[in-house]
Amino acid sequence: MSITLQKLDEHRWLIPQSGGMRVPGILYASERLLKEAGGQEGARQVANVAHLPGIVRHSLAMPDMHWGYGFPIGGVAAFDLDQGIVSPGGVGYDINCGCRLMATRLTAEDVRGRLADLVAALFRDVPSGVGSRGPVKLSAKEERKVLVEGSAWAVAQGYGAAGDLETTEDGGRMAGADPDAVSDRALERGRDQLGTLGSGNHFLEIEVVEEIFDPVAAAAFGLAPGQLCVMIHSGSRGLGYQVCDDYLARMVKHAGELGLKLPDRQLACAPLASGRGREYLAAMACAANYAWANRQMLMHRTRETFEKALGLSPRELGMRLVYDVCHNIAKMEEFPVEGRTVRLCVHRKGATRSFPPGHPALPAAYRPVGQPVLIPGDMGAGSYVLAGTEHAYAETFGSTCHGAGRVMSRTQATKASRGRAIGRELADRGIVVMAAGKGTLREEMPEAYKDLDEVVDVADRAGLSRKVARLRALGCIKG
Amino acid sequence: MPRYEVFDHTADLGILFEGRDLADLFESAAFAVFDLMTELPAVEERRTHRFVVTGGDREDLLVNFLRELLYLFNGRGFLVRRCAVRIGDAGAPETRSRPAPVAAGRGAVEAVSAGSAPVPPQWRLEAEAAGEPFAPDRHRMKTEIKAVTYHGLEIRETPAGWRGRIVCDV
Numbered sequence: 001m002s003i004t005l006q007k008l009d010e011h012r013w014l015i016p017q018s019g020g021m022r023v024p025g026i027l028y029a030s031e032r033l034l035k036e037a038g039g040q041e042g043a044r045q046v047a048n049v050a051h052l053p054g055i056v057r058h059s060l061a062m063p064d065m066h067w068g069y070g071f072p073i074g075g076v077a078a079f080d081l082d083q084g085i086v087s088p089g090g091v092g093y094d095i096n097c098g099c100r101l102m103a104t105r106l107t108a109e110d111v112r113g114r115l116a117d118l119v120a121a122l123f124r125d126v127p128s129g130v131g132s133r134g135p136v137k138l139s140a141k142e143e144r145k146v147l148v149e150g151s152a153w154a155v156a157q158g159y160g161a162a163g164d165l166e167t168t169e170d171g172g173r174m175a176g177a178d179p180d181a182v183s184d185r186a187l188e189r190g191r192d193q194l195g196t197l198g199s200g201n202h203f204l205e206i207e208v209v210e211e212i213f214d215p216v217a218a219a220a221f222g223l224a225p226g227q228l229c230v231m232i233h234s235g236s237r238g239l240g241y242q243v244c245d246d247y248l249a250r251m252v253k254h255a256g257e258l259g260l261k262l263p264d265r266q267l268a269c270a271p272l273a274s275g276r277g278r279e280y281l282a283a284m285a286c287a288a289n290y291a292w293a294n295r296q297m298l299m300h301r302t303r304e305t306f307e308k309a310l311g312l313s314p315r316e317l318g319m320r321l322v323y324d325v326c327h328n329i330a331k332m333e334e335f336p337v338e339g340r341t342v343r344l345c346v347h348r349k350g351a352t353r354s355f356p357p358g359h360p361a362l363p364a365a366y367r368p369v370g371q372p373v374l375i376p377g378d379m380g381a382g383s384y385v386l387a388g389t390e391h392a393y394a395e396t397f398g399s400t401c402h403g404a405g406r407v408m409s410r411t412q413a414t415k416a417s418r419g420r421a422i423g424r425e426l427a428d429r430g431i432v433v434m435a436a437g438k439g440t441l442r443e444e445m446p447e448a449y450k451d452l453d454e455v456v457d458v459a460d461r462a463g464l465s466r467k468v469a470r471l472r473a474l475g476c477i478k479g
Numbered sequence: 480m481p482r483y484e485v486f487d488h489t490a491d492l493g494i495l496f497e498g499r500d501l502a503d504l505f506e507s508a509a510f511a512v513f514d515l516m517t518e519l520p521a522v523e524e525r526r527t528h529r530f531v532v533t534g535g536d537r538e539d540l541l542v543n544f545l546r547e548l549l550y551l552f553n554g555r556g557f558l559v560r561r562c563a564v565r566i567g568d569a570g571a572p573e574t575r576s577r578p579a580p581v582a583a584g585r586g587a588v589e590a591v592s593a594g595s596a597p598v599p600p601q602w603r604l605e606a607e608a609a610g611e612p613f614a615p616d617r618h619r620m621k622t623e624i625k626a627v628t629y630h631g632l633e634i635r636e637t638p639a640g641w642r643g644r645i646v647c648d649v
Binding site: 189 | 486
């Protein structure tokens with residue numbers, strides 16, 4: 001079945017309801033981004049998600065959408081709590097994969113000539129790459145605490161300050177976590193990976209604030225031109241993968257009981273109001289909390305490394321958490337639907353929450369301007385900080401894009417980069433990069449991703465979030 | 480030597496593989512996964528892991544099989560150089576009702592055991608994976624395959640034997 005898209009306006013494309021679709025699909029994209037969105041495959045995945053029971057209003061795709069498995073990457077779908085489902089594949093393997101932005105009191109000038117040393121120190125001190133182990137080996141009892149308490153566990157152990165919790169989405173702790181819902185295999189994989197970056201597209205990047213678009217919001221977030229910042233992208237490591245895989249297997253096995261005909265087995269799901277659905281949510285919350293504790297520990301290690309490498313006191317460095325967002329998650333949130341406020345289970349797979357000014361979930365300092373939305377680009381492209389909007393709250397269940405989104409497969413990128421020295425090319429642009437994996441730099445080459453500026457412009461013009469600041473990359477470590 | 484090739488999938492890694500018969504096809508898939516992850520000639524056959532998996536159909540059996548193999552690496556740090564597979568007959572009553580041995584972990588048990596599941600798995604596989612523990616100084620990792628998915632999963636018989644297709648998360 002081929003899918004025809006109807007242009008609604010400059011940035012929205014409709015997939016009309018047909019066949020087993022329960023609702024229509026909407027893609028947020030420019031003509032150019034649409035071409036890069038995986039063609040028929042990406043659109044078909046948006047249509048496939050629309051087959052799931054209890055889906056509310058639309059199956060959505062954000063501007064960085066591309067072909068995934070089951071759900072597209074950049075997919076957003078909300079489900080009715082009584083009639084709807086939860087889908088482990090709709091959350092993704094890396095549960096609560098997310099980003100965290102830290103600001104410092106330093107400027108780019110302060111690290112001039114010391115950048116290579118700083119990146120090397122980070123590469124040495126922050127565990128990254130396949131099979132890396134973290135600074136602690138958790139006892140079974142401690143690990144259960146991590147799964148229930150999230151970032152707060154890390155802060156209580158001395159990794160950071162209580163204020164960090166305030167500027168983390170959901171306070172860095174998802175309610176309803178039950179370690180008994182997590183398999184022994186997942187627990188085993190989680191025991192020694194806390195405080196590790198991981199491999200693939202995960203990274204830690206030193207950036208400088210280059211341009212401010214919204215001075216009021218930037219001031220609220222504590223961002224000023226020339227300021228040195230750090231962006232971290234990581235998730236729940238092997239524990240999250242195992243939780244997803246365990247429940248995916250379970251739901252595929254019992255798929256027949258639901259009497260559903262799914263267009264893709266990867267969409268396997270369970271009713272939200274069922275034992276299996278609730279058990280997955282309890283396990284997913286554990287993985288989400290693990291991811292928050294992980295990023296909290298990564299931030300702490302980064303802070304220590306900066307202090308040591310630059311010979312600064314904590315006060316002189318002044319590294320502070322701007323915000324932490326998750327972009328692979330299912331959450332119970334309230335939204336206006338047909339004039340009523342309804343509690344729904346929102347799946348965001350490669351999508352970021354974008355809550356508007358005044359929302360009670362935001363810390364007091366950010367409430368007047370909206371939630372900080374962190375959008376990392378490809379290696380060397382830097383990042384954007386945006387703010388959540390009323391429009392996203394009304395139209396996309398408070399969601400926006402999560403990154404540039406791939407346009408080349410890893411194999412294509414490896415081929416396209418043959419004969420080139422990606423690390424040297426970046427160095428020529430003044431960006432110092434170190435990677436643990438041999439093939440990582442080529443697979444993650446800048447051309448493998450969509451143009452970050454274009455993705456963010458579409459998100460801004462479509463009203464899904466508004467531009468606050470752009471950050472330029474100075475140095476990066478990759479797994 | 481078992482045969483495979485990779486195909487393009489934007490976010491991830493697709494693998495096409497072939498085999499003379501179904502067991503050979505599964506062995507090709509196992510080879511592909513570890514050949515893509517590491518330089519296999521450097522992996523020695525020092526130890527073997529035996530395991531049994533079941534599945535609702537051939538495709539499900541393949542995913543559960545590769546899941547177990549990935550767990551050997553991701554969970555246990557064990558690199559597989561070679562994997563020998565025996566697949567039970569689809570219709571044979573004894574393979575249908577025989578419960579699979581219990582592997583480690585609650586979630587995993589659910590994934591692999593026939594036990595008292597409401598729909599009895601139709602397919603059963605015995606595997607013997609030979610290899611050695613991952614040693615970062617001797618084993619160079621290429622791509623870390625983190626999970627296998629059901630998306631676009633396919634197994635079919637061809638005039639020349641069997642062909643399979645799977646998309647992995649990397």
